[in-house]
Amino acid sequence: MITGIPSIDKSIVRHSSRIDLSLGALQNNVSFVRNKIGADPIISAVVKSNAYGHGTQHFVSMLIKCGIKHFSVASSYEAQEVLRSCLPDCEIMIMGILYSRDLEWVIYNNIQYYVFDLERIRQSVEAAKRVGKKAVIHLEVETGGNRTGLPIEQMQEALDLIEANAEHIDFRGLCTHLAGAETLANHFRIRRQMIRYNEAYETTQQKNVLPKLRHIASSAAGLTIPEARMDMVRVGIALYGLWPSPDVYNMHLVEINQVSDNPLHRVISWKTDIMHLKDVNEGEFVGYGTSYQALRNMKVAVIPLGYANGYSRSLSNKGFVLIHGKRANICGLINMNLFMVDVTHIEGVEVGDEVILIGNQDNSSITISSFSDFANQLNNELMSRLPADIPRQIVD
Ligand SMILES: *Cc1c(COP(=O)(O)O)cnc(C)c1O
Numbered sequence: 310m311i312t313g314i315p316s317i318d319k320s321i322v323r324h325s326s327r328i329d330l331s332l333g334a335l336q337n338n339v340s341f342v343r344n345k346i347g348a349d350p351i352i353s354a355v356v357k358s359n360a361y362g363h364g365t366q367h368f369v370s371m372l373i374k375c376g377i378k379h380f381s382v383a384s385s386y387e388a389q390e391v392l393r394s395c396l397p398d399c400e401i402m403i404m405g406i407l408y409s410r411d412l413e414w415v416i417y418n419n420i421q422y423y424v425f426d427l428e429r430i431r432q433s434v435e436a437a438k439r440v441g442k443k444a445v446i447h448l449e450v451e452t453g454g455n456r457t458g459l460p461i462e463q464m465q466e467a468l469d470l471i472e473a474n475a476e477h478i479d480f481r482g483l484c485t486h487l488a489g490a491e492t493l494a495n496h497f498r499i500r501r502q503m504i505r506y507n508e509a510y511e512t513t514q515q516k517n518v519l520p521k522l523r524h525i526a527s528s529a530a531g532l533t534i535p536e537a538r539m540d541m542v543r544v545g546i547a548l549y550g551l552w553p554s555p556d557v558y559n560m561h562l563v564e565i566n567q568v569s570d571n572p573l574h575r576v577i578s579w580k581t582d583i584m585h586l587k588d589v590n591e592g593e594f595v596g597y598g599t600s601y602q603a604l605r606n607m608k609v610a611v612i613p614l615g616y617a618n619g620y621s622r623s624l625s626n627k628g629f630v631l632i633h634g635k636r637a638n639i640c641g642l643i644n645m646n647l648f649m650v651d652v653t654h655i656e657g658v659e660v661g662d663e664v665i666l667i668g669n670q671d672n673s674s675i676t677i678s679s680f681s682d683f684a685n686q687l688n689n690e691l692m693s694r695l696p697a698d699i700p701r702q703i704v705d
Contacts, residue, residue: 325613325646326581326666328701330363332371334574338548339375341572346531350538353402355527355545356391357383362619362695363549363577367703369394372548381543385411388420402447404486404543405457412436412444421445421481425457430470430478437477446471447482448520450509452502454488464509468518483510483520487537491529491554499530503537529553533560550575551677551688575677577692578668579699582661583632585611586652595649596641600626607653610637612664615646619695620666624648630664633657634671637664 342352354377360368369380369391378398380391383405391401403422407415413436415422424430424446433444448467451458459467471480485506489495506525513519524541526534531542532553550573552558562570587609595601595609612630616622625642630650637650652658667675677688 324698324700325618326579326699328364328695328699329578329580329668329704330367330371330701331574331576331578331704332374333705334550334576335371335548336375337572337574338550338576339372339377342528342531342542342544342547346538346542349540350531351379351522351541352377353379353381353524353541353543354548355381355543357381357387357404357545358693359390359695359697361545361549361689362692364697364701365390366394367701371703373399379541381545385415385420388415388418392418392420413440416440416442416444419445421447423447423449423457423484424467425449425451425459427459427463427466427470430467430474434470434474434477437474443477443479445479445481447484447522447524448480449484449486450506452485452505452509453498454486454502456486458485461505461509461512464512465516468513468516472516472518480518480520482522482524482541483513484522484524485509487525487527487530490527490534490537491557493556493560499534527553529557532557546689547573549577549692575668577677579666579695580668581612581614581664581666583610583658583664584613584647584660586658586660587611587649594641596644598642601641601649605653607651608658609640609649610652610658610664612648612650613646614666615644615648617645619699620648621691621694629675630666631668631670631673631675632662632664634673636673 354372356365356368359365373396379400381402381404382388382391385403385407388401388403401420403420407422409432412432416436417440433446437444449458451460471478487499487502490499510523522540524539526537526542528544528547530537531544546553589595589603589607589609591603591605593603614620620643622643624639626639629636629638632652633655635655637652640649640651665675667677
């Protein structure tokens with residue numbers, strides 16, 4: 310039997326990269342959103358997709374420190390992750406997939422969820438009876454997004470069902486999702502959605518079956534369309550410190566009458582260290598294939614992560630990292646677990662030196678958007694693909 314050597318501490322085994330999460334940056338972003346939307350609307354922090362790659366457990370605990378009590382997720386699986394990390398007075402809302410078999414679990418745990426068909430209301434009544442608790446639902450209405458959403462023609466019937474089963478159903482919210490409020494060019498469509506939403510709300514008033522909360526806005530609409538803020542704003546990307554789009558940033562500048570401003574701060578930093586150094590002679594190729602040839606004698610640093618670790622292959626020969634505060638360009642293809650960068654111009658580079666993938670070093674920085682422009686991905690895509698197994702740490 311192999312028992313191992315007792316004096317060896319398992320915690321010294323290191324992952325190939327690490328992520329720091331800045332509590333100060335998050336506090337700043339929460340305050341900025343709060344000032345923008347005003348004191349009244351609830352902020353529901355959208356923490357789907359492993360909190361946009363930041364790590365659900367860490368990010369939820371940070372949000373709680375910032376006074377956030379409402380969390381939105383995309384599935385019952387994610388709701389379970391949040392439930393493990395939050396406090397008893399926190400509220401969790403599922404905006405996406407909820408399998409019928411999970412309904413009782415969800416109701417038992419007081420988790421709120423979107424409903425967008427009549428059958429789900431009937432199922433909820435039955436499940437609520439079995440569990441002995443009310444099902445807390447948000448009725449999502451179709452306003453023109455044409456994803457999920459109850460057709461307006463079915464509103465009457467839905468409200469009849471809710472009214473007839475009031476002892477089993479808590480009609481918490483009436484909601485919809487705007488199809489691209491981050492782009493000004495979509496606003497004709499968004500306005501039409503808001504008109505249809507208001508018609509649905511009027512139906513609830515006529516029947517006097519009223520939702521407790523009205524909510525339609527994510528970050529973009531919350532920051533730019535005052536009428537969209539209503540009783541709750543579902544804020545994702547802005548909490549992580551990124552603008553939903555250049556249009557939203559420009560609208561903010563117009564609103565404050567300035568030419569630049571930096572009110573949102575990136576929460577995440579991603580770093581690793583140099584694994585190995587190599588002198589490469591002029592004319593040699595670096596890595597697989599022939600996509601990178603040394604045009605002079607050069608020194609390359611080997612970085613211990615690749616596309617399997619969330620570092621997109623489309624950064625091959627395009628992206629860069631920071632070493633000693635200087636930019637080091639990627640040479641060759643991103644491999645599954647390695648890539649190489651040019652450090653010929655950087656003095657005194659040694660194995661073990663810190664490498665910044667996203668973040669600041671000395672006076673230089675790599676922002677997520679510069680990085681995702683190279684990777685030709687949206688900010689959201691890049692972050693949400695950061696592997697869950699990279700160790701996260703909360704810093705000031
Ligand atoms: C993801 C999501 C949000 C948050 O969007 P951001 O642009 O990140 O603020 C809000 N509502 C729904 C329904 C979503 O799916």
